[in-house]
Amino acid sequence: MTRAWIALVAMCSAAACRPPQPGEPLRGLSAAERARFDSGRAVFDSIFTPAVGLGPLFNASGCGECHENPVVGANGDEVERHAAVFHPEQAGAMCDELAAQGGPVFQDSVTPALHAALGIDHEPLPSIVTTVAARTTPDVLGFGLLDAVPDSEILKYADPDDRNGDGISGRPNRFFDGRLGRFGRKALVPTLREFNDGAFQVEVGITNPSVPAEGTVTGNPLPAGTDPAPDPELGEHALELTDAFVRLLAPPAPLKQSGEARRGSDVFARVGCTGCHVPALRTGDNPIRALRHKEVAAYTDLLLHDMGPELADICLGLATPSEFRTEPLMGLHLATQFLHDGRAKTPEQAIEMHGGEGTRSRDLFKALPAADRAALLAFLRTL
Amino acid sequence: MHRVTLLSLASFIAPLALAAQQPTAPTVTTAPHDSVRGAIRAVDVRARTVEVTTGVGLALRVVRLEVPASVPITDRKGGQGEPIQLAQLKPGDVIRVAFGGRQTGWVAYTIERVGRMEAGVP
Numbered sequence A: 001m002t003r004a005w006i007a008l009v010a011m012c013s014a015a016a017c018r019p020p021q022p023g024e025p026l027r028g029l030s031a032a033e034r035a036r037f038d039s040g041r042a043v044f045d046s047i048f049t050p051a052v053g054l055g056p057l058f059n060a061s062g063c064g065e066c067h068e069n070p071v072v073g074a075n076g077d078e079v080e081r082h083a084a085v086f087h088p089e090q091a092g093a094m095c096d097e098l099a100a101q102g103g104p105v106f107q108d109s110v111t112p113a114l115h116a117a118l119g120i121d122h123e124p125l126p127s128i129v130t131t132v133a134a135r136t137t138p139d140v141l142g143f144g145l146l147d148a149v150p151d152s153e154i155l156k157y158a159d160p161d162d163r164n165g166d167g168i169s170g171r172p173n174r175f176f177d178g179r180l181g182r183f184g185r186k187a188l189v190p191t192l193r194e195f196n197d198g199a200f201q202v203e204v205g206i207t208n209p210s211v212p213a214e215g216t217v218t219g220n221p222l223p224a225g226t227d228p229a230p231d232p233e234l235g236e237h238a239l240e241l242t243d244a245f246v247r248l249l250a251p252p253a254p255l256k257q258s259g260e261a262r263r264g265s266d267v268f269a270r271v272g273c274t275g276c277h278v279p280a281l282r283t284g285d286n287p288i289r290a291l292r293h294k295e296v297a298a299y300t301d302l303l304l305h306d307m308g309p310e311l312a313d314i315c316l317g318l319a320t321p322s323e324f325r326t327e328p329l330m331g332l333h334l335a336t337q338f339l340h341d342g343r344a345k346t347p348e349q350a351i352e353m354h355g356g357e358g359t360r361s362r363d364l365f366k367a368l369p370a371a372d373r374a375a376l377l378a379f380l381r382t383l
Numbered sequence B: 001m002h003r004v005t006l007l008s009l010a011s012f013i014a015p016l017a018l019a020a021q022q023p024t025a026p027t028v029t030t031a032p033h034d035s036v037r038g039a040i041r042a043v044d045v046r047a048r049t050v051e052v053t054t055g056v057g058l059a060l061r062v063v064r065l066e067v068p069a070s071v072p073i074t075d076r077k078g079g080q081g082e083p084i085q086l087a088q089l090k091p092g093d094v095i096r097v098a099f100g101g102r103q104t105g106w107v108a109y110t111i112e113r114v115g116r117m118e119a120g121v122p
Helices: A002-017 A029-043 A112-118 A143-146 A151-155 A192-204 A236-248 A260-268 A349-350 A356-366 A370-380 B006-010
Strands: A074-083 A131-137 A304-306 A323-325 B034-044 B049-056 B059-065 B071-076 B093-102 B105-116
Touching: A002 A304, A029 A236, A143 A192, A143 A236, A151 A260, A192 A236, A192 B049, A192 B059, A304 A356, A349 A356, A349 A370, B034 B059, B059 B093
Parallel strands: B059 B105, B071 B105
Antiparallel strands: A074 A131, A304 A323, B034 B049, B034 B093, B049 B059, B093 B105
């Protein structure tokens, strides 16, 4: 009896210590938090139809349609269109995110009713657009931890004038109300909740208490009768549950490192990758214990960096066309395409496409002995 | 992969509660007070209008406001709420506006400049 009891305790302990698998919640949630996570997953994984509010313009019929590989909340192979106007030749040029013309996200699908009314199968781009960008679907695993990082933790890595002379000059983006941005490929969005609430409307065409009005069709109002579902099409409770699911998703656990991968970690630092891909950030105080004062091995500083003209696309907020937020590398072993638009098919290609502030590290990487290059790539495959 | 049915989804959909920050269209003569905080996109001193970019996440929108001559415009800088002119507002300024709706569109009641949209590393 005693032996059986000890075995049971050992099994339970092993299960508790096992790192969360992709798609699982953070460890240490209360029963109530776990229940909200589970309920939120159901909303996240819902399929919407026009009768309950899908569209009239949309990119997907639900969150899980894109964030699906290999689990709900992870990556997807969909690529969407963002567009903006930027005239760098004009003194004091500001970014026009085309907010008055339906931008910056231009949806690639329409409901049958909107197609019947306008004869379109996607949202047309305004004629004034200067740049169109492709955007892949990132995973959102561990984003609750990124949301819990205090602004001060991010700003301590900012060096907009490159005062330390290392060729890296990260600077923060700001939302239109002045708050620090951190979510999105250009770090425009300040909080995870806003990112989620906005995505319901922008990606699925689902209005909600945070965004109670439908978007326009390139700035023009929707034709009568094309949006039959009453607004808001999703209630506050469902929004909160969705937020809880995304917020409480655990970051993908790093894979076990071989000796080569451990050596690659040192090479990664030696060639300067950690200048932007900061290995770990620390969260601050938080009402959720599982998010409070935790180290998150995100490999990002959440700041904007100039990545050179080859990667440049749209502006967004303070981000110029060539500036991108340092992409978090946590969960890299789950990714099947790389960089903001998926143009790189391997991590090695992604490194070789770095320009701007990443040029020095890229060149050092390319000049490494083959064994060191292999070690660095082996390390990346464990993240 | 489990997906909830539309029926079960309906149980999540709570009734209304329109958020104040997202006005839709000014269809009434006098709408309740509303407010917005965002970055100035354009100022037309002659027409006495400002356009403010705001939004939630990547769901962005522009609010166009008439600014009657009687509207108090202040600058928070220095903490004194110093009065300034419409012409002193510039694209990129972050403002907070209390406004309401009239048949002609949205009309500002008060405007406070609270800063500028810049990287501003302290």
